[in-house]
Amino acid sequence: MIWNSLGMTGELEKLKMYIESSIIDERNHIFKYTSPLTHPQSSQAKAVFLEYDRATSNDRYHNYNLKSLPYGNFQVEEKDIPSFYVFLAKKLRYHFTQDRKSYASDRILNPFKVYGEEGSVEEIGIPDYEFSGETDHGVFSSWLLFDHLFEVGEQIARRIEAKNFIGIQSHLNLIDDNFGFLMGRKNSYFQLKMDEDELYSWLLVEIESFKHQVEEKGLWKSLNKEPEKHFQKVFAAVLGRVSELFGVDMSAETCVGSGTVDFKFSQGSNSKVCVELKRSNSSKALEGYTKQLQQYLMSEKIDKGIYVVIDSGDSKSSYRQLLHFIENGKKQGENYPDIILMDASPKISASKQI
The missing domain is CATH 3.40.1350 (Trna Endonuclease; Chain: A, domain 1)
Structure with a gap:
């Protein structure tokens, strides 16, 4: 696809805006699902506790009833209920069945997809700017921040699985020092x-x-x-x-x-x-x-x-x-x-x- 300089600049500005919006969403998501560990009395933490309760209530009810049944030839198995920490780690990694980074990337690129008559994607109407090193500096920086945020999120998920909560607050501080400028807290990139x-x-x-x-x-x-x-x-x-x-x-x-x-x-x-x-x-x-x-x-x-x-x-x-x-x-x-x-x-x- 051939782009004129004006059209290209406009598309790059849109791409940068979508990337930064996705970064803010993911930052808020990470803070939400770590709140039970960092601020357990907050309203956000209580909402996460309630979400876990609702997500596991049917399976817990199933297991409770199963234990109450009289002995017999029942071919019913107990449900495997994830611990609260496994639940948090999964929330940090997945959006339903898709990993969160892929889901966020798809959402960023959706406006640039060109569909054929059968409804399938024929091409993405913008070049791959992820890590070519030959791109607009603002877009490159945004992609780099995007990748870095998901790497931090994965590190937090691993700490939660290992029940090593001491370093989580440092990771969260790192996130806000890196990405806080998108929320009006910083003036430029990489001033950490x-x-x-x-x-x-x-x-x-x-x-x-x-x-x-x-x-x-x-x-x-x-x-x-x-x-x-x-x-x-x-x-x-x-x-x-x-x-x-x-x-x-x-x-x-x-x-x-x-x-x-x-x-x-x-x-x-x-x-x-x-x-x-x-x-x-x-x-x-x-x-x-x-x-x-x-x-x-x-x-x-x-x-x-x-x-x-x-x-x-x-x-x-x-x-x-x-x-x-x-x-x-x-x-x-x-x-x-x-x-x-x-x-x-x-x-x-x-x-x-x-």
Whole structure:
């Protein structure tokens, strides 16, 4: 489709407006379904409690009656009732049966769809501006914010499932600092100033996004058989770009007194997070977390660090010891959000799975 400059500008303005409107809707949705955990006495939280009660009442009534039946040859099973936390996590991820990000994307692009005579979509009357890097800056920034918000929402959902509620408020603060300008609270993009907890939450989200690129978007092909130094360079290329946008300083191979940490992310003198990378074939995959990273944190006088391990299917015993360490800790109620494991082993293409 050929666009004149005036028409293109008008369409881009509409696209940007739809993206920003969707961001506001999703921000409000996230705050609504976290309110029972952050403000349990609020009217919004009470509405969510009531919604859960209504959503599960029929199944609870079914199970109650089932237990009241006399013994006999009844082929009736109990209903599986989700816990309140599972209910909240599902609300953050899905709109009915469709995942929320896909649903929001469809709504944004619906006005630009061109339909054929049979009612099917023939084309979308606007180019794909998502991450081409060759687009209007305002639209690009809006798409980047859109993706980032859903990544934060997913991180919150995971914390709720793990019943790790302490960091949720930091995530919510991060959302309003990022997206509050759309609601009259900020003047421009990416003017976020983060304390250490917020920087840590932000980094977890961005590294999880990198993990998704590795495992689901084919980036594993560039990492599978490469040495650890190559892993560090790819990581730096991906995280460096978004760090620049958010005013975060990323320093590679920084000397911290007790050694050289792979990456140090900071904003000012009070917000610092160390990130250490390892491959699963390292003989120090376990020690890298239990000793090396902890020593770096002590040297920097901070308590926030993230440990990233990439598995190419050639792991050594130390990596298996790390997995055992995590499994044993979880059995005792420990949670390890600061350990991120990435699967870079070869994947079978979708066409060959049929």
